[in-house]
Amino acid sequence: MRRKLIAGNWKMNELKTEGLELAQAVFDKCAGQKLPFDVLICPPMSLLGMVADLPHEVVGVGSQDVACTTKSAGAFTGDVSATMVKDLGATHTLVGHSERRTMHHETDEVVCQKALNAMNAGLTAVVCIGETEIERENGEALTVVARQIKGSVPKTATADNCVIAYEPVWAIGTGKTPTTEDVAEVHTAIRQELTSLLGEKIASQMRILYGGSVKPSNAKELLSVENVDGALIGGASLKIEDFWGIAATQL
Ligand code: PEP
Numbered sequence: 001m002r003r004k005l006i007a008g009n010w011k012m013n014e015l016k017t018e019g020l021e022l023a024q025a026v027f028d029k030c031a032g033q034k035l036p037f038d039v040l041i042c043p044p045m046s047l048l049g050m051v052a053d054l055p056h057e058v059v060g061v062g063s064q065d066v067a068c069t070t071k072s073a074g075a076f077t078g079d080v081s082a083t084m085v086k087d088l089g090a091t092h093t094l095v096g097h098s099e100r101r102t103m104h105h106e107t108d109e110v111v112c113q114k115a116l117n118a119m120n121a122g123l124t125a126v127v128c129i130g131e132t133e134i135e136r137e138n139g140e141a142l143t144v145v146a147r148q149i150k151g152s153v154p155k156t157a158t159a160d161n162c163v164i165a166y167e168p169v170w171a172i173g174t175g176k177t178p179t180t181e182d183v184a185e186v187h188t189a190i191r192q193e194l195t196s197l198l199g200e201k202i203a204s205q206m207r208i209l210y211g212g213s214v215k216p217s218n219a220k221e222l223l224s225v226e227n228v229d230g231a232l233i234g235g236a237s238l239k240i241e242d243f244w245g246i247a248a249t250q251l
Contacts, residue, residue, distance in 0.1 A: 002207050004223065005163060005230035006247045007040040007126065008237025009064060009094060009211075019047040020054065025240040027056040029247070037230065037250045040092055040126075041237070045080055052089030062092030062126065065100060068113050072121070082114075082121035092124045094232075096152050098169045101128075108151025116154045119161040126163045126232070127152050128211070129190075133170035141168070141182075142189045149193040157198060159205035164190060165232040171212025173235055180225050183210055187227035216245030223250060 026041055040060035043051045052061045063085045069076050072083035096111030115125035129148035131141040171177050187208050194203035210222055211232030236242035
């Protein structure tokens, strides 16, 4: 049985005071609760250590990226290694978010190396994949995600050290979402691709999140689709009412 994961990606948002307040609000919601789902927040790197240091139970804290080099330290100005992220108290990291694939030209190979670095450092990698609008219009969505899975998911991935996030690029921050039929089709195809790559057992246990304009009003429907094991939430993770409004649809 796959437990759902409700994950927030804060992107490059929140200064110290507001960021710590938001993290505290999430921790407060989860404290002392036996929630039927897991919760993860991914603050910007500037707040990661401070957020992870706040007393909290159960909730995962993740970075939004890790360095690509296989070295855990060295002359890599501006980079933060997976080992350093783990050392700050993080449990997870996103890798291959479409904003990084697009703005930083990250290839599947780079994303795969980052995921591997994360796993080797003891973090769970949330590997993000998803087609662009043009690719969807051209009927290439399934081919693109299959290629991204093959190229970005390390062969050593397990359900404990890896989560997949399907985020159609055209749905991120746009208010547009695919139909539930389209989400079901892609998530089923992802599960099949994971089966070829990692074998039936691991593929059946691995969580596949949906991301892209999830909000309280559409969360219940999206999260009820077969093979949707949680949500990766951008904009709506910045307001506790919205983030928790989404999570509460699973209570
Ligand atoms: C994201 O960037 O991971 C995301 C899903 O953003 P939003 O929820 O704002 O579409």
